[in-house]
Every structure is written in structure tokens, then in C-alpha cells.
Amino acid sequence: MRLIDKLIEKGVLVEPEIVETGLFDSLSESQQEELLNEDLEILSRDLLKKIIGKQKESKETFEIIYDYKPKQEKIDVNMFVKMFNNRYRELEKILLQRSELEGVMSINRIKSDNEGKKALIGMVLEISETKNKNIILTMEDPTGTINAIVSKSRKDLYFEVKDLVRDEVIGLTGSKSGEVIFVNSIINPDTPLSKELKKSPKEEYVIFIGDPHYGSKVFLEKEFKKMISWLNGQEGTEELKNIAAKVKYCFITGDLIEGIGIYPNQEKDLLILDIEEQYEKFTDLIKNIPQTIQVFIIPGNHDAGRIAEPQPSSLSDFAPSLKSMKNVHLLSNPCLVKIAKHKNFSGIDVLLYHGYSLPYFADTVESIRNAGGMNRTDLIMKFLLQRRHLAPTHSSNMYVPSETDDLVIKTVPDIFVTGHIHKVSVGSYRNITTINASCWGDVTDDQIKRGIEPQPARLVVCNLKTREVKIINFLGKRKK
Numbered sequence: 001m002r003l004i005d006k007l008i009e010k011g012v013l014v015e016p017e018i019v020e021t022g023l024f025d026s027l028s029e030s031q032q033e034e035l036l037n038e039d040l041e042i043l044s045r046d047l048l049k050k051i052i053g054k055q056k057e058s059k060e061t062f063e064i065i066y067d068y069k070p071k072q073e074k075i076d077v078n079m080f081v082k083m084f085n086n087r088y089r090e091l092e093k094i095l096l097q098r099s100e101l102e103g104v105m106s107i108n109r110i111k112s113d114n115e116g117k118k119a120l121i122g123m124v125l126e127i128s129e130t131k132n133k134n135i136i137l138t139m140e141d142p143t144g145t146i147n148a149i150v151s152k153s154r155k156d157l158y159f160e161v162k163d164l165v166r167d168e169v170i171g172l173t174g175s176k177s178g179e180v181i182f183v184n185s186i187i188n189p190d191t192p193l194s195k196e197l198k199k200s201p202k203e204e205y206v207i208f209i210g211d212p213h214y215g216s217k218v219f220l221e222k223e224f225k226k227m228i229s230w231l232n233g234q235e236g237t238e239e240l241k242n243i244a245a246k247v248k249y250c251f252i253t254g255d256l257i258e259g260i261g262i263y264p265n266q267e268k269d270l271l272i273l274d275i276e277e278q279y280e281k282f283t284d285l286i287k288n289i290p291q292t293i294q295v296f297i298i299p300g301n302h303d304a305g306r307i308a309e310p311q312p313s314s315l316s317d318f319a320p321s322l323k324s325m326k327n328v329h330l331l332s333n334p335c336l337v338k339i340a341k342h343k344n345f346s347g348i349d350v351l352l353y354h355g356y357s358l359p360y361f362a363d364t365v366e367s368i369r370n371a372g373g374m375n376r377t378d379l380i381m382k383f384l385l386q387r388r389h390l391a392p393t394h395s396s397n398m399y400v401p402s403e404t405d406d407l408v409i410k411t412v413p414d415i416f417v418t419g420h421i422h423k424v425s426v427g428s429y430r431n432i433t434t435i436n437a438s439c440w441g442d443v444t445d446d447q448i449k450r451g452i453e454p455q456p457a458r459l460v461v462c463n464l465k466t467r468e469v470k471i472i473n474f475l476g477k478r479k480k
Contacts (some may be wrong), residue, residue: 003032013042032332037326061248062294062339065349068310068332068406084167087144087405088123091169091388094189097119098138101171101187108143110176118181119173120146124166125394128447135161139172146183146235148172160186162366163383185333191389191412197431198348198414200340200464206249206350207231208460210419210437213302214285215278216258217271218442221285223457223474228288240472247340250293253419253437254300254354256282256315257260262302268291275304279319291327298333300419301405308398309356309391310406335388340464348464351413355396355420355436357384357391374452376429377436383414385409385429415462422454426469433458433467 034233050095059472104119121137129135137148145214150161171187229235231244258279261332274276301307311333334353341347358380362373391397392408422439457475
């Protein structure tokens, strides 16, 4: 059926001049769908041009840069080898830009070369300690392995090497003596010191909603609804209402629902025992977010579908009503989204990762563990940015091997956002804003067992013009 016929069927009076000028012919299928969803009585030429302009402006303000799609690949042992080789090559490209690694050589060539100063790029295969407390790094590249020794007398390096983890890719410089290298410096892939602090030319805001866990008995529905009322300009001070009116983007960091069978005896913590019903009820809440706000959603480990990372979005299979919403974008974990694209401004890149690997590095990395572990998500996120990988150690997360390693941070983001920990955190590293979003559930016995100390019902809001971050607390008074 032609577009004009569909409009007439809806009872819309169409100005004849529109048909004569052929404006309908210039509309894409998605624009036609959006036009049909407009609440109209009369469609004039001027109104149609205005609608088309509004649609174009809306589309131009964001772009999905990376959204993982599963590949049809046969998974075997060789796939692990291919993935780690791909990780090595991607991070090698970054490290080769470092002046300290000028004259880098392959491990096989170093082993056959004369003694003296050397530079190499390798993956950390093993970390061990001698009886004299010196540290031995077994380094590997596609050509072979070699041992590199960090002397305990090198205080500047000793604490740095204590934070290294298996399977990360680093650069080393040092002196070859016999069959080993004595390390002089350690170089991480890291992010550039010269990274620009990008700011939007317009005053607009982005909000970050962490781990709702709808369906749990401890879901804070009252507080969640209060937050949505604020977005609709119905709550808060005049200052907060002014901010709400300028919110253009919303990111939800996964674990939309509590799920079923995630941990032993979970059913006693559930209010809703059906996954599809959990999603349906959650969607009923999300529908109240103003349609002018673009909502980007990724899955987490409590969501239905594949848990292994990179995690494709399977929410459309379990939450079709969520998928049907025009302003909602169901993406993978991780994903990269560019927002605030405007004329003469390239936009701000947001890297979104649920954060399954975060607890591993909170416990494993000595400096982070000593500083507070999972209470210092900002330090964990800084660590991942320095490694340019979201889960550098095998066993820090569950993953599906592929020919490419999709957890390498190839594009340095402007904003890096995680969830999973349930504790709000805001930091900055080399002009990258790091945010761990809050949650919307009270404390459970399972969280206590895992050492998680939730800070629920906090909404992180970022002014894209100034890059200033505000935390709005929607948590009501608790019963003693």
C-alpha cells in the first residue's frame, strides 16, 4: 500500500500539493514509518518538511560505531590461537607508535642476536618470583618465548611489574645477558597523553542508568519511577528540571532484569518468576522515558541469552516490545556509540561495557586491591584503559573465541562506562571520563557474600558542553 493511502486510512488529510511535488518519493522506508507514527490530523507541505528536518537532525546526532554481531565460525582450539594472535597484532600496532620501542625486535631474533640493549613487544605468559624476590616475566610473541628479569633493587619498576597480569601485551626495553633480558622499562599500550577533552557546542545531557534488576524483590520501583518523573519535568528543583529538559541520551549498562537461575536459590529473591514477564514489566517503565531521548541498552550477565563476551544483544528475542520502541537501541556488550554529533563537531565517543571482568582485576592487581578493590572502580577502569583491553587475562571473564578479539579497545573513547559493581564511581584518566553506574536494587544476601556494597538509585548525569558530571540521588528514606 502506498504511503498516501496509509495516511488516508489513518484519517489524515493530505495536502494535494505534497503529492504533486513528489515529496513522498524522497522519503526512506524508516522515514515513512516515523511519519505514520506521528499523531496528525492534517499533513501540509510545510509540516512534512519540518518533520523530515526533525528526523534528519535526530539521526545525525548519534552513530553506532561498534555493535558486535556473532560470526558463523567453527569453534575449536585453533580459534583461541587466532584470537590471541589477533589481540597481539592489534596491540602491537599501538605499541609500535611509542618512541621508547624504536628498534623493536622479535623474540626469536633477540635470542639469536648478540648481547646488549634490546626492545620487544610480547604477551605476558607467566609471572613468577625467584627465591631472592626478583620477578621473572615469561614473554611470548608469535616467534617464541624469552625470560625477562626485573630486579628487586629496581624500586621504580618493581611496583609496576607487581601490577602486571597474565595475557596482557606490553613493550619491554632492557639488556640481554646470556639467555635472559634484564628489564629497564615497561611500556603499556595505554591511551595518548595528548587526547583532547572533547565538549559539545550545545548544552545537552547524557544519563547513565546502571543494573536495574527488575523482577527482584529488592528492586526500587518507587525510586526508579521518581527518576523517570524527573526526566518528564515532574520532579526536582527548577535547576534539576532545566537539566531534565536538556537530556538527549540515556545509556543502560545491562542487567535490566534479575533473571532466573543466575545463582543458587535465587528464586527466593524473585518477585516475578518468568523472564519474559520481567522484561515486559520493565519495558512498561522504559516507555515513560520521553521519546526525545535516545536510549542505548546493552545486556549483562543477568539478562537472557548468551553470557559469554562479546555478548550480542538478544533482548529483541525476549523483549519484543522493547525492540519496537523507536528511540530504543538494543546493542551488544561491549559497544561504542558516538553522540552529540553536530555541524562542525565530530561528536563524543561512549564505550559501554557491562563489566563482568571488573571483580577479577579488583582482586588480582595488587595496587587496586590495596586501595580498596571493588570500592575503587575508577582504578580498575584506568587499568583497563592502560592495557587497551576490557578483559586482558584469560579467565577474567567468560568469552567465545573468534578470529578477532573484540574486547581490544581500538578506539580511545571520550567516556568509558561500566556497571556490574552496583557502586557509583566517577573518575578521569587522560581526558577520558570513567563512570561506573549505580544500581536500582537494595542489598541481597548474594551481594554480601560476593563483597558487593551497593549504592542504589544514584543517577549519573553528564553535561556534554562542560563535561561536568553530577550524581542525583533518588534514594528515599530507608526503614530501620
